[in-house]
Amino acid sequence: MFNQKKKFQEYLKSKSLAFSKERKIILDEVFSTSGHFEAEDLLFSLRKKKKRVSRATVYRTLDLLVKSGSVSKINFGEAHSHYEHILEQEYHGHLVCLKCGKIIEFENEKIGKLKNEEAKRNNFQIMRHSLEFYGYCSRCRK
Amino acid sequence: MFNQKKKFQEYLKSKSLAFSKERKIILDEVFSTSGHFEAEDLLFSLRKKKKRVSRATVYRTLDLLVKSGSVSKINFGEAHSHYEHILEQEYHGHLVCLKCGKIIEFENEKIGKLKNEEAKRNNFQIMRHSLEFYGYCSRCRK
DNA sequence: TTAACAATTGAGATTCAGTCTCAATCTCAA
DNA sequence: TTGAGATTGAGACTGAATCTCAATTGTTAA
Ligand SMILES: [Zn+2]
Ligand SMILES: [Zn+2]
Ligand SMILES: [Zn+2]
Ligand SMILES: [Zn+2]
Numbered sequence: 229m230f231n232q233k234k235k236f237q238e239y240l241k242s243k244s245l246a247f248s249k250e251r252k253i254i255l256d257e258v259f260s261t262s263g264h265f266e267a268e269d270l271l272f273s274l275r276k277k278k279k280r281v282s283r284a285t286v287y288r289t290l291d292l293l294v295k296s297g298s299v300s301k302i303n304f305g306e307a308h309s310h311y312e313h314i315l316e317q318e319y320h321g322h323l324v325c326l327k328c329g330k331i332i333e334f335e336n337e338k339i340g341k342l343k344n345e346e347a348k349r350n351n352f353q354i355m356r357h358s359l360e361f362y363g364y365c366s367r368c369r370k
Numbered sequence: 371m372f373n374q375k376k377k378f379q380e381y382l383k384s385k386s387l388a389f390s391k392e393r394k395i396i397l398d399e400v401f402s403t404s405g406h407f408e409a410e411d412l413l414f415s416l417r418k419k420k421k422r423v424s425r426a427t428v429y430r431t432l433d434l435l436v437k438s439g440s441v442s443k444i445n446f447g448e449a450h451s452h453y454e455h456i457l458e459q460e461y462h463g464h465l466v467c468l469k470c471g472k473i474i475e476f477e478n479e480k481i482g483k484l485k486n487e488e489a490k491r492n493n494f495q496i497m498r499h500s501l502e503f504y505g506y507c508s509r510c511r512k
Numbered sequence: 513t514t515a516a517c518a519a520t521t522g523a524g525a526t527t528c529a530g531t532c533t534c535a536a537t538c539t540c541a542a
Numbered sequence: 543t544t545g546a547g548a549t550t551g552a553g554a555c556t557g558a559a560t561c562t563c564a565a566t567t568g569t570t571a572a
Contacts, residue, residue, distance in 0.1 A: 244518095244519090245519075245520090246519065246520070246567090246568070246569095248519090248520065248521085248567090248568095250520080250521070251520095267558080267559085268557095268558080280522095281521090281522090282521065282522040282523070283522085283523090283559090284521075284522065284523085284524095284559095284560080284561085285520080285521060285522075287558090287559065287560075288520090288521090288560095301447070303445040303447065305443070305445065305500075307529080307530075307557070307558065308557080308558055308559085309558085309559090321488075323488060323492055323494050323496070325494075326497065332492050332494070334488050334491070334492065336484055336487065336488065338480055338483065338484045338487070339484070341480065342478055342480045342481070342484070343503060345478065345480070346463070346465060346476050346478065346503060347503075347505070349476070350465055350474050350476065350507075350508075351507075351508040352465050352467075352474070352503070352505050352506065352507055352508070353505045353506045353511045354465070354503045354504070354505035355468065355504055355505040355506070356503075356504050356505075357501070357502065357503045357504065358447075358500070358501070358502045358504070359484075359499070359500070359501045359502075360499065360500045360501075361485060361488060361489075361494070361496045361498075361499045362496070362497055362498050362499065362500070363489070363494050363495045363496035363497040363498075364494065364495045364497070365492075365493075365494055366492075366493040366494070369495045386547095386548090387548075387549090388538085388539070388548065388549070390538085390539095390548090390549065390550085392549080392550070393549095409529080409530085410529080422551090423550090423551090424550065424551040424552070425530085425551085425552095426530095426531080426532085426550075426551065426552085426553095427549080427550060427551075429529090429530065429531075430531095430549090430550090449528070449529065449558080449559075449560095450528080450529055450530085451529085451530090
């Protein structure tokens, strides 16, 4: 988490981009939330705290965070995206409940094996992955 | 493919829904394309062939196709969705090139093992999955 | 210091995919 | 034949995300 914040700052430096007041506010907010969040949620949390940053800046900064590798953008089959700050876990996926929307995270090193196999087989340089299982959680299956 | 068309018709019957002229046009078009397509592409192909079906009906029918299990909806990190008719391949994923947009399909039974492991571990009933690896294809990596 | 230039921002307009509304039409069983 | 429910198309609408552009801030060179 601490490393990830640093990573973003290094990224900005490497691209000669400023670590502006607004970018700091967003960075801190992102890493103060746990788990997944949506861009609009982030925007409203900031508003509630009277830390006014425009919607455009929120989206722009989230893009930078994604590019820097400290945040990932995920799609759970909805119209909008979700984000999460990247944890140490490298081989991380999600179980998404189709009924209640609950999201369970898992980590499984088989993802790494799969990745290596397919990278080699297809001569592909894999930078990141996205793995979601959709179904019903224990409470929602009848 | 043939089975999948039938599957859709059975689904409609099971829900007392009509296999209307429009639904047939869309079904045929979906299964005449190979690989992935976008809803707007489908709409446009139909227009070119003078088979006029409204945008609303295209989207509505794609939803039905997804529900029937004969088509799947995929997100490759873009704003719009992609669709593909479901093949026999059960454990199927995608390699997406971040530069040229090329999509390579793969099938790997490790996905099945992973699925079973996580289903058991989290007491989850998994209905479907989505697995994408993002990176650079052989032509795009320098 | 100052001038020039580039980066950054916010407000609001715009885009775009997808959904909704609703009146007209179709289907089919009673 | 009637009527309830299913289906459709046109176009209005929505919501997420992006774009525009003028104002502001930061950086560099003279
Ligand atoms: Zn649930
Ligand atoms: Zn996660
Ligand atoms: Zn490529
Ligand atoms: Zn595929």
